[in-house]
Amino acid sequence: MSPNLKLVISDPDPDYNGIDIVGTNDEFAGSAFVYFGLGELQRFSEGLSGFPSKFRDTREFEFGAEDMGAAGGYCRLVFVCDSGTGGCRIEMDLRGDRRYTDYQQTVCLEVTTIASEIDRFCAELLKLERNRDGVASLKPE
Structure with missing residues (x-):
């Protein structure tokens, strides 16, 4: 399994983007289908x-609803730079749509990458927002 964070538009709607968020590392994998408002991918990229931007930079993003009665899943992404060499890690918390199971399906995992990959990923997020189709993938270092 190649470590990765991937966002795939699987349900483009005039009012939202349904996105499969997939996280994998060498030990774990998981996904969550999350509803994104229009413009939300652009705000994420921005x-x-x-x-x-500095040593010990941390940025956190949440998508979907933590409320187990809400439609869709939930995703929390924390981007952390705690090395002086531009190496970064992404902590992922993915939770499935509870409406379809009797229990909450959850995976927490971490992948590593480098700053230049994040720049490329941001450009792919903007392309996803614009085209409302495709994949944005953050590859390992």
Whole structure:
């Protein structure tokens, strides 16, 4: 399994983007289907752009609803730079849509990458927002 964070538009709607968020590392994998408001991918890209801007830079993003009665899943992404060499890690918390199971399906995992990959990923997020189709993938270092 290649470590990765991937966002795939799987349900483009005139009012929202349904996105599969997939996280994998060498031990774990998981996904969550999350509803994104229009413009939310652009705001994500803008908030992540230029990361890391300093040593110990941390940026956190949440998508979907933590409320187990809400439609869709939930995703929390924490981007952390705690090395002086531009290495970064992404902590992922993915939770499935509880409406379809009797229990909450959850995976927490971490992947590592480098700053230049994050810049490329931000450009892919903007392309996803614009085209409302495709994949944005953050690859390992």
